[in-house]
Amino acid sequence: xxxxxxxxxxxxxxxxxxxxxxxxxxxxxxxxxxxxxxxxxxxxxxxxxxxxxxxxxxxxxxxxxxxxxxxxxxxxxxxxxxxxxxxxxxxxxxxxxxxxxxxxxxxxxxxxxxxxxxxxxxxxxxxxxxxxxxxxxxxxxxxxxxxxxxxxxxxxxxxxxxxxxxxxxxxxxxxxxxxxxxxxxxxxxxxxxxxxxxxxxxxxxxxxxxxxxxxxxxxxxxxxxxxxxxxxxxxxxxxxxxxxxxxxxxxxxxxxxxxxxxxxxxxxxxxxxxxxxxxxxxxxxxxxxxxxxxxxxxxxxxxxxxxxxxxxxxxxxxxxxxxxxxxxxxxxxxxxxxxxxxxxxxxxxxxxxxxxxxxxxxxxxxxxxxxxxxxxxxxxxxxxxxxxxxx
Numbered sequence: 001x002x003x004x005x006x007x008x009x010x011x012x013x014x015x016x017x018x019x020x021x022x023x024x025x026x027x028x029x030x031x032x033x034x035x036x037x038x039x040x041x042x043x044x045x046x047x048x049x050x051x052x053x054x055x056x057x058x059x060x061x062x063x064x065x066x067x068x069x070x071x072x073x074x075x076x077x078x079x080x081x082x083x084x085x086x087x088x089x090x091x092x093x094x095x096x097x098x099x100x101x102x103x104x105x106x107x108x109x110x111x112x113x114x115x116x117x118x119x120x121x122x123x124x125x126x127x128x129x130x131x132x133x134x135x136x137x138x139x140x141x142x143x144x145x146x147x148x149x150x151x152x153x154x155x156x157x158x159x160x161x162x163x164x165x166x167x168x169x170x171x172x173x174x175x176x177x178x179x180x181x182x183x184x185x186x187x188x189x190x191x192x193x194x195x196x197x198x199x200x201x202x203x204x205x206x207x208x209x210x211x212x213x214x215x216x217x218x219x220x221x222x223x224x225x226x227x228x229x230x231x232x233x234x235x236x237x238x239x240x241x242x243x244x245x246x247x248x249x250x251x252x253x254x255x256x257x258x259x260x261x262x263x264x265x266x267x268x269x270x271x272x273x274x275x276x277x278x279x280x281x282x283x284x285x286x287x288x289x290x291x292x293x294x295x296x297x298x299x300x301x302x303x304x305x306x307x308x309x310x311x312x313x314x315x316x317x318x319x320x321x322x323x324x325x326x327x328x329x330x331x332x333x334x335x336x337x338x339x340x341x342x343x344x345x346x347x348x349x350x351x352x353x354x355x356x357x358x359x360x361x362x363x364x365x366x367x368x369x370x371x372x373x374x375x376x377x378x379x380x381x382x383x384x385x386x387x388x389x390x391x
Contacts (some may be wrong), residue, residue: 006034008118012291017139017192024378053096062088086149093119098194110391131390134169138290192377196276214282219251235263235349240351288319300371302363303332331367
């Protein structure tokens with residue numbers, strides 16, 4: 001059987017798709033992973049045959065402005081910017097389906113599996129009249145927020161194909177822990193989250209807990225203020241965590257080591273395999289990245305989510321949805337240091353929140369509940385027969 005996986009999104013989206021695509025290939029099926037620039041190399045690194053369906057990055061299609069420059073608290077999902085994101089992903093789908101149809105003339109898939117934002121997958125399945133699978137790859141994908149905008153953009157094309165509205169998937173997969181799944185989302189087949197990220201040679205400290213100390217991991221996306229703004233006082237945060245008896249791990253690029261130098265004491269700074277190290281941690285401080293958050297949940301680690309972006313970037317609704325879900329369930333806290341306490345150093349504010357999360361056992365109990373829930377869900381290998389049944 002031929003299965004085409006079409007992934008649209010950030011680098012994290014490709015790692016979220018990797019376990020199911022790999023499981024299908026290991027079951028003996030022919031698999032191709034379709035990617036867009038600039039993430040073709042990421043898709044290739046997963047080890048699957050890769051096809052580039054558009055050379056244009058997402059920002060080429062996202063004609064969205066940030067109406068609220070500067071810091072602000074999160075707004076509810078479903079506003080005009082969310083509709084705009086849906087229209088942008090739809091435009092990307094329309095542009096990419098042409099090259100996908102060319103691929104299908106030579107390599108016709110029996111099943112098309114698309115990531116949650118891949119409207120190209122839906123369009124291709126409608127053109128080819130083959131089963132369509134939609135994969136909600138992680139927590140924080142607001143389908144009710146982006147689908148209406150996409151439907152507006154795609155209505156003429158769907159009418160031309162004889163489809164009334166967005167094509168409903170023959171199978172909807174969801175890797176969101178059931179307890180965090182929005183009640184208004186459509187029924188879906190749950191699938192266990194399996195961490196996937198770049199790998200390098202392991203060192204002993206990465207997979208062992210420090211003796212007699214708690215461990216806090218800090219990881220931040222490239223858009224986060226945590227490493228971009230010196231005023232965030234990363235050295236102060238590390239000193240405060242040291243007072244709590246915690247070892248600090250800081251996942252960052254080499255530039256952070258050069259920037260802070262000896263100011264970070266004995267904190268370990270650099271590349272950290274979060275899929276391995278999470279099991280050794282008592283707390284994580286991060287920007288709200290989807291794969292980061294779900295990997296930590298799968299390992300029962302309480303989370304302090306700081307989803308602030310620099311002012312030049314638009315709001316990140318995925319991060320805000322993730323932060324809201326984690327905080328609402330009691331598995332962590334959300335913090336907006338510069339907005340909530342603008343007169344204090346963010347490092348000091350973050351340290352206080354870390355103290356609460358480390359000392360109150362309820363956060364660990366709630367996130368360990370999620371970890372057990374995730375562990376009971378069907379693994380990707382158990383989902384492959386459902387793909388086979390569609391064809």
